[in-house]
Amino acid sequence: xxxxxxxxxxxxxxxxxxxxxxxxxxxxxxxxxxxxxxxxxxxxxxxxxxxxxxxxxxxxxxxxxxxxxxxxxxxxxxxx
Numbered sequence: 849x850x851x852x853x854x855x856x857x858x859x860x861x862x863x864x865x866x867x868x869x870x871x872x873x874x875x876x877x878x879x880x881x882x883x884x885x886x887x888x889x890x891x892x893x894x895x896x897x898x899x900x901x902x903x904x905x906x907x908x909x910x911x912x913x914x915x916x917x918x919x920x921x922x923x924x925x926x927x928x
Contacts, residue, residue, distance in 0.1 A: 907913055
């Protein structure tokens with residue numbers, strides 16, 4: 849192989865490596881952008897669920913709720 853052929857092969861390999869690297873970086877950026885979108889959606893779902901849990905905690909710890917629960921238990925078991 850002469851020097852010209854070696855230089856041409858080196859340039860081709862360098863170009864192919866550069867193209868593959870660029871495509872790989874682009875895919876990583878797209879994947880991270882998608883992950884950010886999914887992350888934002890999950891965070892909003894967590895916020896909504898936290899509000900719902902707080903509401904349920906207020907209901908369950910309310911005195912009227914526990915009193916009504918006791919009445920229901922008495923209705924179910926008339927022998928008590």
